[in-house]
Amino acid sequence: MRAGRRERTAFIVAFLSPAVGLFGLFVLLPLVQALGVSLTRWRGVSSQRTFVGAANYERLMQDQAFWGALGHNLWLLLVVGVAVLSLALPVAHALRQRGHLGAVARTLALFPQVISTVVVAILWMFLLNPSFGLVDSLIRAVGLTPPRQGWLGEPSLALPSVAGALLWSMLGFYVLLFAAGIRGLSEDVMEAAELDGATGWRRFTRVTWPMLWAVRRTAVVYLGINLLNTFAVVYLMTQGGPDRRSEVMLTYLYQQAFVHSQFGYATAVAVMSLIAALGLSLTLMVLFREPGTPVLPRRRA
Amino acid sequence: MRRLAPSALLCLYILGIAIPLAWMILTSFKTGPEIFSRPWGLPASMHWANYANAWRGAGLGPAFINSIIVTAGTLALLLPAGAMAAYVLARYVFPGRGLIFGTFLSGMMFPHFLVIVPLFFLMRSLGLLNTMPGLILVYVGYSLSFTVFVLHGFFLALPEELAEAAMLDGCGHAGTFWRVMLPLARPGLVVAAIFNAIGLWNEYGLALVLLTRPETRTLPLAIADLSMTQHYQSDWGALFAGLVISAVPVMAVYAIFRDRIIETMLAGAVKG
Numbered sequence: 001m002r003a004g005r006r007e008r009t010a011f012i013v014a015f016l017s018p019a020v021g022l023f024g025l026f027v028l029l030p031l032v033q034a035l036g037v038s039l040t041r042w043r044g045v046s047s048q049r050t051f052v053g054a055a056n057y058e059r060l061m062q063d064q065a066f067w068g069a070l071g072h073n074l075w076l077l078l079v080v081g082v083a084v085l086s087l088a089l090p091v092a093h094a095l096r097q098r099g100h101l102g103a104v105a106r107t108l109a110l111f112p113q114v115i116s117t118v119v120v121a122i123l124w125m126f127l128l129n130p131s132f133g134l135v136d137s138l139i140r141a142v143g144l145t146p147p148r149q150g151w152l153g154e155p156s157l158a159l160p161s162v163a164g165a166l167l168w169s170m171l172g173f174y175v176l177l178f179a180a181g182i183r184g185l186s187e188d189v190m191e192a193a194e195l196d197g198a199t200g201w202r203r204f205t206r207v208t209w210p211m212l213w214a215v216r217r218t219a220v221v222y223l224g225i226n227l228l229n230t231f232a233v234v235y236l237m238t239q240g241g242p243d244r245r246s247e248v249m250l251t252y253l254y255q256q257a258f259v260h261s262q263f264g265y266a267t268a269v270a271v272m273s274l275i276a277a278l279g280l281s282l283t284l285m286v287l288f289r290e291p292g293t294p295v296l297p298r299r300r301a
Numbered sequence: 302m303r304r305l306a307p308s309a310l311l312c313l314y315i316l317g318i319a320i321p322l323a324w325m326i327l328t329s330f331k332t333g334p335e336i337f338s339r340p341w342g343l344p345a346s347m348h349w350a351n352y353a354n355a356w357r358g359a360g361l362g363p364a365f366i367n368s369i370i371v372t373a374g375t376l377a378l379l380l381p382a383g384a385m386a387a388y389v390l391a392r393y394v395f396p397g398r399g400l401i402f403g404t405f406l407s408g409m410m411f412p413h414f415l416v417i418v419p420l421f422f423l424m425r426s427l428g429l430l431n432t433m434p435g436l437i438l439v440y441v442g443y444s445l446s447f448t449v450f451v452l453h454g455f456f457l458a459l460p461e462e463l464a465e466a467a468m469l470d471g472c473g474h475a476g477t478f479w480r481v482m483l484p485l486a487r488p489g490l491v492v493a494a495i496f497n498a499i500g501l502w503n504e505y506g507l508a509l510v511l512l513t514r515p516e517t518r519t520l521p522l523a524i525a526d527l528s529m530t531q532h533y534q535s536d537w538g539a540l541f542a543g544l545v546i547s548a549v550p551v552m553a554v555y556a557i558f559r560d561r562i563i564e565t566m567l568a569g570a571v572k573g
Contacts, residue, residue, distance in 0.1 A: 011474035012389050019386035019445050026442030027408055030419035037419055091314050094307035101311045107559055108318045114555045115548040116503035118521040122528045122544060123325050132340045134324055180567050229412045232505045236525055250414050257418050258510065270415040
């Protein structure tokens with residue numbers, strides 16, 4: 001019996017250790033080290049690593065470029081978020097119908113998401129290309145003039161262009177998420193609503209929209225995480241330019257670390273980004289809570 | 302009218318996805334002058350030379366092989382390590398179980414790029430910078446959260462009697478796992494493999510920092526480099542061929558396993 005217990009313990013330890021070891025070494029250890037690195041001035045040569053306390057964070061507070069980048073992340077979240085929520089729900093609703101169109105849409109929906117963000121970024125760079133991109137020729141076809149410096153060269157249009165590429169690549173996932181949510185609403189509820197005279201738009205605002213609160217919350221928290229994580233699309237399409245007008249937190253972090261070799265400062269940017277991500281997730285969870293419930297859930301006795 | 306509106310919306314949605322993708326594929330078969338003169342037109346003839354130029358001239362061939370090595374190598378380590386941990390976490394009760402499972406799950410929530418600086422120096426001190434085994438180990442680490450989460454669900458759903466019967470037959474804990482439980486969890490392994498393969502094939506941020514030598518580059522790195530250098534050489538056809546070479550394998554895998562992929566994605570979204 002005792003041999004059996006020891007054997008069981010040895011089995012559990014042996015089976016857990018490869019995963020725990022790799023996760024600990026490559027995920028948890030760097031995460032813990034990040035806190036320490038953010039308190040140093042470090043140019044990348046180990047002997048020149050000096051402890052500077054909170055100096056990096058003090059500098060961060062004054063750093064216009066960092067706050068600008070954070071602002072761009074939040075702008076992307078607002079604009080792409082509103083666009084996703086207002087497009088995904090009608091498309092998901094339309095997907096309820098069976099038939100060829102629905103099947104084609106379901107197959108195509110995730111294509112923009114399963115291809116690499118590198119492909120998305122480069123494809124959109126060329127769709128927006130002033131000399132042979134499709135977007136400009138469409139605009140000319142309806143009699144308007146496209147931006148003279150090109151979409152990505154115009155300071156005020158660079159970030160909206162990035163938002164367009166992100167929307168194109170992300171929308172499908174949310175369409176399928178809402179489609180699953182709508183399918184999850186029981187037929188009884190929908191029929192009862194119909195018997196009560198709630199159809200069409202009225203049924204949508206009174207029944208469907210409130211009942212989808214959980215799916216909506218999942219969607220906005222996902223959007224928040226994904227849009228704070230934006231890196232490749234911005235880095236490849238605009239490099240944060242022109243004039244930092246499309247800089248986001250991760251491109252700023254990358255530049256500070258691997259272009260300017262300010263490793264301590266870059267890691268302080270990383271820690272602040274993590275705090276921003278956690279704060280944002282919590283805020284979104286509260287804002288998109290179940291309709292009619294208080295901010296803090298009451299403890300059950 | 303009421304029937305028509307949803308169909309019209311679906312048509313617009315389909316066109317919005319399909320036109321950019323179709324344009325990418327068509328452009329990859331055009332000659333340089335054609336790309337400029339007829340952006341909406343069909344190629345006069347299939348200009349396969351773009352693919353040869355991308356594969357050989359632009360070095361996407363070796364990068365394609367590297368991507369296959371990294372993706373396959375990561376899966377070869379990830380699936381056994383993930384399955385073993387998920388199995389123990391799903392079917393054995395022991396102190397610390399909740400903590401370990403929770404720690405794995407939390408890894409799905411935080412952006413991996415945030416630890417890039419400490420990770421870069423960790424890899425440098427281990428001598429693993431600019432090596433494919435190094436990138437594979439890092440990929441395994443960052444893919445474990447999702448893999449353990451998915452396989453945990455599959456092992457949890459297997460009936461208890463099977464494991465008990467195998468133990469009574471004298472299989473032992475490890476034998477029960479390898480001979481009885483793991484084969485039963487095969488659908489879960491397939492899902493985890495497809496999902497991770499797509500993500501690994503496309504990964505850019507970590508590879509950008511951890512691989513800087515041209516001969517170790519993966520496909521996304523090589524394509525990104527090509528898009529930078531093409532500004533000077535402007536062989537756009539080869540660049541579009543590169544985009545297609547990267548995108549078509551994942552689109553094919555997705556089209557084949559569509560329903561399973563959607564199901565797993567949504568399960569992760571609803572429970573995560």
